[in-house]
Amino acid sequence: MTTYRDAGVDIDRANEFVAYIKEKVKRAFPDSPLTKFGGFASGLPVEGHREPVIFSSxxxxxxxLKVAQELGVHDTVGIDLVAMNVNDVITTGADPLLFLDYIATGRIDLQVLKAVIDGVxxxxxxxxxxxxxxxxxxxxxxxxxxxxDLAGFCVGVCERGEVITGEGVRSGDVLLGLRSSGFHSNGFSLIRKVLKDKGVKLTDRVEELGQSVGEVLLTPTRIYxxxxxxxxxxxxLKALAHITGGGxxxxxxxVLPEGIRAVVDKKSIPENPVFAWIQKLGGVEEREMFRTFNMGVGMIAVVSPEDCDKALDALGRDAFVCGHLEEGKREVVIL
Structure with a gap:
């Protein structure tokens, strides 16, 4: 008799993985207000909001993922998956409420997928x-x-009157940068091409960084x-920009309205040596670097000049002024 397992799908192994996730979530979020987990859908009451606006990403x-799978390190990409979604949602002013993951694979490897879920x-x-x-x-x-392969989905909520719309963005406003942790999860097709062209292995050590290539690349995306x-x-907060693909x-x-251009001072961005390393290794032009990577800035906030010092005081060393807005053609200029 031919079974589903004979065709490559192991329901028992899948059930064991689901049981692992349920227990992991129960321990991680013991006070969760979710009405149910593990059924066909989960519910969460939206309380404390008079005019809630729902945002999703x-x-x-x-x-x-190819780097993680080649090295056999699977937990950090789980963090990346959450980060890429949550960081988008919070640019609206919303507080993230729910996250869901989608994992697709040819065969469930419990050890691998448990590590992915641990990261999530x-x-x-x-x-x-x-x-x-x-x-x-x-x-x-x-x-x-x-x-x-992995995909993630995030839902957040915000009071209608507190949504960050960008409508208040004006000439003279200040650009406040938040440090990135490294490459985050963008530009890896270029990175992998550079490594291949130069014959560099993921296990090779980068002396100036004090880590292996793989360790550098798998540094998790920072969540803001x-x-x-x-x-x-x-x-x-007048506007927030999550700096991902496209730099x-x-x-x-x-986040710029018509008639406003952003002037970014590249010298004001704290140096992260991973970008200089890949630029030198691959002979990548500076313009291409800024159009591919975050270059050390994972999030940019637009605030008024009057609020700048207050914002810097609140965040300490995590934040820095990296430019300003002025009248002109709607564009971003990096000087």
Whole structure:
């Protein structure tokens, strides 16, 4: 008799993975107000809001997954998955409420996927968001052995009157940068090409960084929920830009109104040596670097000049002034 397991799908192993997730979530979020976890859907009462506006985001980790799978290190990409979604949602002024994950693989490897979920749970803790559920799709014949893909989904809520719309952005406003932890989860196709072209292995040591190539690349994406909450409680946040694929130019322009240009002072950005390392190794032009990587700035806030010092005091060394807004063609200029 032919069974589903014979076709490559192991329901018992999948059930064991679901049981692991349930127990992990129960321990990680013991006071969760979720009405149910592990059924067909999870519910969360939206309390304490008079005019709630719901925001949502979906994203993945990109080809950073190939680095993780080649090295056999799977927990950090779980953090990345949460970060890429939560960091988008909080740019609206919303507080992240729920996170869901989607894992697709040819065969469920419990050791691997448990590590991924461990990272997702850690990311949810850092992002101050509840892991509400997810889906694990075992698809034999579709994904090669040892390969999996990830997608994430985040939902947040904000009072209508507290939504960050960017409508108050004006000439003279200040650009406040928040440090990134490194490459985050963007630009990995270029990084992998540079490494391949130069014959550099993931296990090779980068002396000037004091780490292996793999350790540098798998540094988790920073999650900015605590910092954005601090800013919201101390100053008027006019706009927030999450610096992801496309770098500062392609992301900052999204919060600029017509007739306003952003001037970014690259010398004001604290140096992160990982960018100089990959630029030198690959002979990448500076313009291409800024259009591909975050270059040390993971999030940019737009605040009024009057609020600048207050914002810096609230965040301490985590924040720095990296430019200003002025009248002109709607564009981002890096000087």
């Amino acid at each position: 979906t994203d993945g980790v990109g080809t950073k 749970v850690e990311g949810c803790k850092r992002g101050e968001v509840l892991l509400a559920g997810g889906e694990t799709a075992e698809m034999p014949g579709f994904y090669p052995e040892g390969v999996y 929920t605590p910092e954005v909450k601090l800013l919201k409680s101390n100053v008027e 500062i130019p392609e992301n900052l322009i999204r």
